[in-house]
Amino acid sequence: MSKAKAVVICGGGVIGLCCAYYLARVGHRVTLIDRGAEDRDHCALGSAGYVSPSQILPLAAPGLPGLALKGMFNPRSPFYLPPRLDSELLRWSWLFWRACRRRHVARSAPVLRDLCTASHRLFEEFDDIAGGVCEFERRGRLELCKTREELARQEARLARVASALGVEARVLDAGEVAALEPGVRLDVAGGVYFPGDCHLTPARFTAALTQLLAEMGVRLQWNTTVYGWHADGGRLAAVRTTAGDIVADEFVLAAGAWSPSLAGELDLGLPLQAGKGYSLTLPQPRFRPRIPMIFTEARIAVTPLNGSLRFGGTLDLSGVNTVVRPERVRQIIESVPRYFPDFRAEDFAEARPWCGLRPVSPDGLPYIGRFRRYRNLIAASGHAMLGVTLAPITGKLVAEVVDGRQPSVALSPLSPDRYA
Template sequence: MKATGHVAIVGGGVVGIACAHYLNVRGYRVTVVDKNRVGGGCSHGNCGYISPSHALPLAEPGALLKTFKAMLKPNAPLRIRPGLNTQRWKWLLDFARRCNQTNCIESAQAIHPLLTSAMQLYHELIDKHQLKCEWTQQGLLFVYQDRDAWDAYTSTDELLRRDFQEPARKMSAKELLEFEPALRDNVAGAWYFERDAHLRPDRLVASWRDSLRERGVEFLEQQTLTAMHDSGGWVDHVSLSTQQLAADHFVIATGAWTPQLEKMLRLAIPIQPGKGYSITMPRPEVCPNTPMIFPQHKVAVTPWQSELRLGSMMEFIGYDSTINPKRVALLTSVAKQYLKSDFPAEFSETWCGWRPMTYDSTPIIDRCPSFSNVYLAAGHNMLGLSMAPATGRMIGEMIAGEPTHLPAAPYAANRF
């Protein structure tokens, strides 16, 4: 028996779209609201990885020392704006406290089930709904120039292999260059995660949105949430920029902007906006075939059918939307150290956006403690695309009163 009722989803990124899908298939009437355009944030400009291999949180043993060393280098990929932003410094302190083995494993045990569930769900979604997103399951390379750094990853591989069944294949420089001829011969080696996949995130969101629209989902763009109207712990309607919207249930899937709704939600939300950059260009004549990350320089590379994207950076500088040309130049300068590719002087697109970073690297997927009909789906860090279907399915299960297909406790809103 299909459910009835109306659900309003605030936030039209890939997580909001996934929530809309799994509510629609349960029979709910669904409205998706976005303050700009659907899929215009991080769901547009990320590198498109679907990565079960990314099970470990950022807060892992040794992360603090690596972070401080990196920040001392010119053009470091990580930047923290100095100043008296108490929320940012509290977040960083909480992050620092989790840089130990126990907390690292705890976070990974929450992250990995979302990733593996989402991988399976993507296969089902793309096959059933014919989503046009350039899906390719071709694996992911971690490429190193330094032999010691390459060898040091062995312990991480052992952990992922033993505890999460996510083994990587170690490739020597000779094997790597045969496998990926677009790389320069200064590489020391790589680790290859064969199970990972990639897609074009902008095309996924556009195709999924169109599919949902055909199935009756309504989309309201250029509508900012300005107020939630409470009737004794129950929100009966919300105020948007130009209209009121009533619904039986509300889902907040606003990514890095969620902390700006703390007063409305009556809940402290420890999400910091982590600013990232990407550039997209036509495929160069010498173009890699396999997506890859350069862990020593924190730059990612994604080849698609007609274009190539480079992405990187983590800037904790608030909601500053300025595109810093030095940060953009760093993407190409690093890529040139590894790839034989000639990059054009002008790009198809230069982009920046904010990742919703929790200090434990784990999203919030839960009912809001202050309201019986408001749900949160936010804080997916750098893995929103990789986690979206599993998150959407869990939100659909929660609203329908069904048992969730993954244990819900690790994603609780009150865990902070």
């Protein structure tokens, strides 16, 4: 490690927590700031909890612009983009559209594979350190298709790319899926099974991390809002917060969907949109599959979590707000009996819908690394659907950047200046 530095992390979601952990581990003096309380809601809490080395296809891929266009006028589409006049959304949409090319997928899949694989290893290590409290399960993950056409598409699109990059993927017919989940009646044509995938209980993971951080001497500054900066030429001197100015050597921008607004006055031009997703958790479901699964056509993730069953999904680019739209929640509820015929919409009558804002970059790759404009400001945001999976490697990479060490994964495709 270089000499111990004072590092301020702005944002205490799963990404900020992991940055704090890896920075404190190598001896830096870390302050983590979040405007919420210790028991605040954050995006990982209601997530599906997948730790997926197999998620190697970026969100920006061929076929997505068509889905987004359809979603402009259909609030029940899994990908909903209500039209609104917003220059940042227009810029983001243009960059997203440009990224939805085969060439981009071919370039990004190995990058995501390296990040996901490295992060998976760190989860294994963290699970040992935390003594198994995160309910980290190694049961793989199924992507289920209702129709043969979709199965053929998934096989061609996902399973082949995964296998070519060394990620184990098995294409299964309906009988083989049933053999993996003998207690569950499924109405599907088949699916792809990723045996290397894992899942955990997100609330347990972030609680274990928070406790460890306190034990490691990290200053956890809850109920503190960042509202500005003191810049000194090409460096930042301090962050302005409701608890006063905080001076540091290095600053980490880890405020999820709020990262652009938090850094607004720094004029970083970071394209990022909030991708709202919903989840519903049934404490006593009719049955619980053993293996987490995605309903491919409906884009719903199903996770067995410590006795309960969570259904999550939808991507709603309607700005930074946490308004729960009943038609979006209904889209999830009505999809479930199509795959699980024994489930009824009434099963969800008591379930309280949760929503969270994913920080979504236009090309589906996170932003990790130093900004050119302010050399002591480091980005750790834009993880979209992969924030839980990639949190440990993001934290480790940020610590490597602070120390000036060789990063464990090449950072150039993740540069926060790639659109500047």
